[in-house]
Amino acid sequence: MAEITRDDVAHLAQLARIEMSAHELDRMAGELAHIVDAVKSVSEVAAPDVPATSHPIALSNVFREDVVGHVLTPDQALSGAPDADDHRFKVPAILDEE
Amino acid sequence: MNELITSTANELAEKLSAKEVSSEEVTQAHLDRISEVDEQVHAFLHVNTEEALAVAREVDSIRAAGGDDAAALHPLAGVPIAIKDLIVTVGQPTTAGSRMLEGWMSPYDATVIKKIRAAKLPMLGKTNLDEFAMGSSTEHSAFGPTRNPWDLERIPGGSGGGSAAAVAAFEAPLALGTDTGGSIRQPGAVTGTVGVKPTYGAVSRYGAIAMASSLDQIGPVSRSVLDAALLQELVGGHDPFDSTSLTDSFDTLVSAARNGSVEGLRIGVVKELGGEGFQPGVEARFRDALEMLRGAGAEVVEVSCPNFRYALGAYYLIMPSEVSSNLAKFDGVRYGLRVLPKEGPLTIERVMGATRAAGFGEEAKRRIILGTYALSAGYYDAYYGSAQKVRTLIQRDFDAAFAKADVLISPTAPTTAFRLGEKLDDPLAMYLNDVATIPANLAGVPGLSLPGGLADEDGLPVGIQLLAPAREDARLYKVGAALESLLEAQWGGPLLSKAPVLGAAKTGEVN
Numbered sequence: 001m002a003e004i005t006r007d008d009v010a011h012l013a014q015l016a017r018i019e020m021s022a023h024e025l026d027r028m029a030g031e032l033a034h035i036v037d038a039v040k041s042v043s044e045v046a047a048p049d050v051p052a053t054s055h056p057i058a059l060s061n062v063f064r065e066d067v068v069g070h071v072l073t074p075d076q077a078l079s080g081a082p083d084a085d086d087h088r089f090k091v092p093a094i095l096d097e098e
Numbered sequence: 099m100n101e102l103i104t105s106t107a108n109e110l111a112e113k114l115s116a117k118e119v120s121s122e123e124v125t126q127a128h129l130d131r132i133s134e135v136d137e138q139v140h141a142f143l144h145v146n147t148e149e150a151l152a153v154a155r156e157v158d159s160i161r162a163a164g165g166d167d168a169a170a171l172h173p174l175a176g177v178p179i180a181i182k183d184l185i186v187t188v189g190q191p192t193t194a195g196s197r198m199l200e201g202w203m204s205p206y207d208a209t210v211i212k213k214i215r216a217a218k219l220p221m222l223g224k225t226n227l228d229e230f231a232m233g234s235s236t237e238h239s240a241f242g243p244t245r246n247p248w249d250l251e252r253i254p255g256g257s258g259g260g261s262a263a264a265v266a267a268f269e270a271p272l273a274l275g276t277d278t279g280g281s282i283r284q285p286g287a288v289t290g291t292v293g294v295k296p297t298y299g300a301v302s303r304y305g306a307i308a309m310a311s312s313l314d315q316i317g318p319v320s321r322s323v324l325d326a327a328l329l330q331e332l333v334g335g336h337d338p339f340d341s342t343s344l345t346d347s348f349d350t351l352v353s354a355a356r357n358g359s360v361e362g363l364r365i366g367v368v369k370e371l372g373g374e375g376f377q378p379g380v381e382a383r384f385r386d387a388l389e390m391l392r393g394a395g396a397e398v399v400e401v402s403c404p405n406f407r408y409a410l411g412a413y414y415l416i417m418p419s420e421v422s423s424n425l426a427k428f429d430g431v432r433y434g435l436r437v438l439p440k441e442g443p444l445t446i447e448r449v450m451g452a453t454r455a456a457g458f459g460e461e462a463k464r465r466i467i468l469g470t471y472a473l474s475a476g477y478y479d480a481y482y483g484s485a486q487k488v489r490t491l492i493q494r495d496f497d498a499a500f501a502k503a504d505v506l507i508s509p510t511a512p513t514t515a516f517r518l519g520e521k522l523d524d525p526l527a528m529y530l531n532d533v534a535t536i537p538a539n540l541a542g543v544p545g546l547s548l549p550g551g552l553a554d555e556d557g558l559p560v561g562i563q564l565l566a567p568a569r570e571d572a573r574l575y576k577v578g579a580a581l582e583s584l585l586e587a588q589w590g591g592p593l594l595s596k597a598p599v600l601g602a603a604k605t606g607e608v609n
Contacts, residue, residue: 004471012470016422017429017447018463019439019455028467031525035468038526039411039481045491046484053489055312055342056298056542057568062341070339076205082436091431092438096445 002036004029099599102127103268107177107325110271114176117161121154121176125220128178132222132269135600140244141254141264142223143183146190150178150220157218172217174328179214180270182261183224184231185316186305187211194307195227195239195257198434198457208305209340210274210316210333217332222270225260229459230425231281231309233257234531237522238461245518246289248558248597252515255285255531261319262289267600272329273319278309279413280511280535282317283547287510287561290549290593292578293319294326295535297568298542299344301330302337310420311342313413313539321594323548323578327355330571346569354572358579360394365577366401366503371534377513379553383560384509387550390584391507401502403495406537408488413536414529415472415485421462422469428457464525493541500567505577508534510547510561538565546574548582549593559593 009029013020020028074087083090102124105113113119129147136142157176160167186192186204188211193199207215214221228238236244236259246254247267254263261273262285275282277295286293294317301316308314318329331351337343367388372381388398430436430453431446438444439452458466472481499506511531521527538545543565550562562581566573586592 008471009467012467012474015474016466016470017426017450017454018458018466019451020463024463028464031464032468032471034526035414035464036471036481038529039414039485042408042411042415042484042488043480045405045408046487050487050490052483052486053493054486056489056493056540057342057344059299059342059344064338070206072205079205080202080433082430082434089431092444092446092449094446096443096447 002033002040004033004036099268100127103131105271106322107174107271107320107328108322110177111173114161115173121157121220122151124176125150125154125178125222128222128270135267136269138245138250138600139247139263139267139269140242141225141260141267141269142180143193143195143226143241143260144190145223146221149189150222153218153220172332174332175218176220177272178220178222178270180222180225180261180264180273181211182227182258182273182275184227184276184307185210185274186307187221187224190221190224192224192307193241194231195229195241196457196459196462197240198428200240200435202434206305209302209337211305213333225258225264225273227260228257229462230307231257231276231278232421232461232465234280234284234528235521236260237518238459240459243518246515247600248290248515252517252558253288255288255511255515257281258285258319262286262291262293265291265319265321266594266597271321272325274316274333275319276306276314276316277539278313279417279539280532282319283535283545283561283563284511284531286319286547288515288559290559290597291319291321292323292326292546292548293317294330294546294574295538295544296330296334296571297344297544299342300348300544300571301334302340302343304337304339308424310417311424312420313417315539321592323358323546323575323582324352324355326546327351327575344569348571350572351575355575355579358576358583360391360396360577360580363396363505363577364503365391365396365398366499366506367398368406368499368506368508369400369402370404370406371508375512375530375533376509377553377555379555380509380511380513380560382554383551384562387562387581387585388507391581394580394584399503401499401506403492403499403537405488405491405495409492409537409540410529410533412485412488412492412540413532414468415481416489418465418469419472419482420469421465422473425462425466428454461525489540492537496537496541496543496567505573506565508563510534510563514553514556514558514560534563541568543568544571544574546578548578549585551585551589551593552596
């Protein structure tokens with residue numbers, strides 16, 4: 001079985017910015033190991049000469065004219081914001097002062 | 099039951115244009131039905147009564163005035179529709195089934211919604227779904243599950259269980275869904291309705307809240323193949339707001355659905371989409387459908403897609419990887435929930451951590467963490483990189499299969515509707531519901547699910563899936579319409595006429 005520890009999950013949760021309780025970390029570690037076991041067979045057939053597909057129907061160079069298109073007004077853009085001030089999103093401190 | 103709610107969208111469109119009935123009457127009949135049964139079914143998260151009736155009255159007055167404006171009305175003008183609550187709408191909340199967006203009002207409309215407004219279809223409301231479309235049962239909705247109209251103790255499929263149940267319970271003749279790994283087709287299968295995942299890029303994704311951008315596709319949910327074609331033609335077409343939108347024209351879908359035929363067509367049975375894990379009653383109805391198609395002049399051949407056995411694994415690496423990236427935008431700054439940590443300094447990182455802990459449900463967290471893992475340095479090549487290669491192999495399998503067959507066929511889902519709660523604690527068992535629908539999303543090809551009858555062991559609907567090469571959506575409608583009319587001739591009417599009666603006469607037999 002894939003080795004995914006509680007510390008691994010804690011690190012992933014930190015990267016994904018999701019606070020998790022000790023109980024959640026334990027449960028997620030167990031579930032993740034099972035899921036990874038079920039999906040890891042993909043590497044059996046992923047030979048070096050097989051190209052990767054990132055997009056089901058490849059399109060390239062999709063551009064539009066460089067003119068102002070569909071835009072939201074500042075009020076529209078801020079209409080769903082948890083906090084806003086003077087036509088700007090208001091965020092908590094970006095740096096920890098400690 | 100009121101004939102206005104059991105009619106297909108096409109029948110309603112004909113009655114409306116012949117002025118046999120008004121759009122207000124049709125819309126009100128559906129709103130009444132929602133009031134009557136939605137407490138039981140819980141297909142809707144929001145009911146849009148006033149706007150729907152206003153649009154209906156507008157269509158009625160245009161039609162009454164006659165002249166050019168009346169002649170220019172879209173054929174579906176005045177036919178009501180329900181919208182999966184993953185698609186953003188001005189004037190109605192869009193939640194994605196998540197606490198993260200509870201009560202959120204979009205400042206813009208999705209492209210498909212703009213088209214629906216332009217064609218003047220009254221929007222009945224927003225339908226329930228698994229949170230951010232992640233699930234196969236709607237049990238992962240933050241606002242409670244939807245129930246299957248065939249048996250209220252069973253799941254309606256997912257993620258678009260709300261749209262499928264609304265259509266199956268005659269609360270709406272049409273609905274929009276989104277399909278990332280089967281979220282239109284699998285709910286269609288377990289509720290006895292029709293659902294289509296168009297070719298990737300055939301319908302604009304602009305304004306569909308992204309789950310996995312390279313797999314997501316908006317498509318129609320209905321009670322007939324022709325209705326699905328009418329709706330796909332309406333909402334489809336090139337959109338400069340979606341850089342993955344195809345410029346091809348998809349304007350022969352309705353005519354294909356009106357001229358259903360399988361005479362001389364080669365229909366390929368995918369060997370790998372059957373057998374172990376497939377319920378006997380599902381396989382029995384599937385074999386019946388094959389017999390019928392043979393009888394109608396189709397040549398049924400067997401095809402092999404050996405790499406399909408890796409599709410589920412590839413999907414559960416690619417999808418969560420894209421999820422972990424797409425859902426990073428829910429950070430408590432620009433929209434939706436913001437939760438402050440109970441103690442300690444109020445920094446943005448800690449606010450994000452608390453917000454995302456409170457705003458996302460279990461399955462969303464599971465997929466974000468899995469995706470973060472699959473994309474981590476050291477694992478990227480083995481997991482995400484390999485999954486992308488499997489995607490190429492699956493496309494090659496489809497290419498080889500379509501060299502031998504014009505369309506492919508399989509059961510849509512391995513089982514009929516299971517009981518609520520039955521698979522909720524076993525993510526892997528839940529994921530297996532999508533085993534037959536996922537390959538189409540990985541390859542971008544179109545897929546259609548239509549009712550194939552009832553399983554002998556439980557009397558619940560079985561879905562038949564048709565798959566066509568990319569851009570050949572019309573072929574699905576042609577074959578789907580033919581199979582539908584053969585089946586309905588055998589049943590003596592639509593499958594849904596066999597569904598138990600909901601509403602005032604409470605379904606006391608459910609226990």
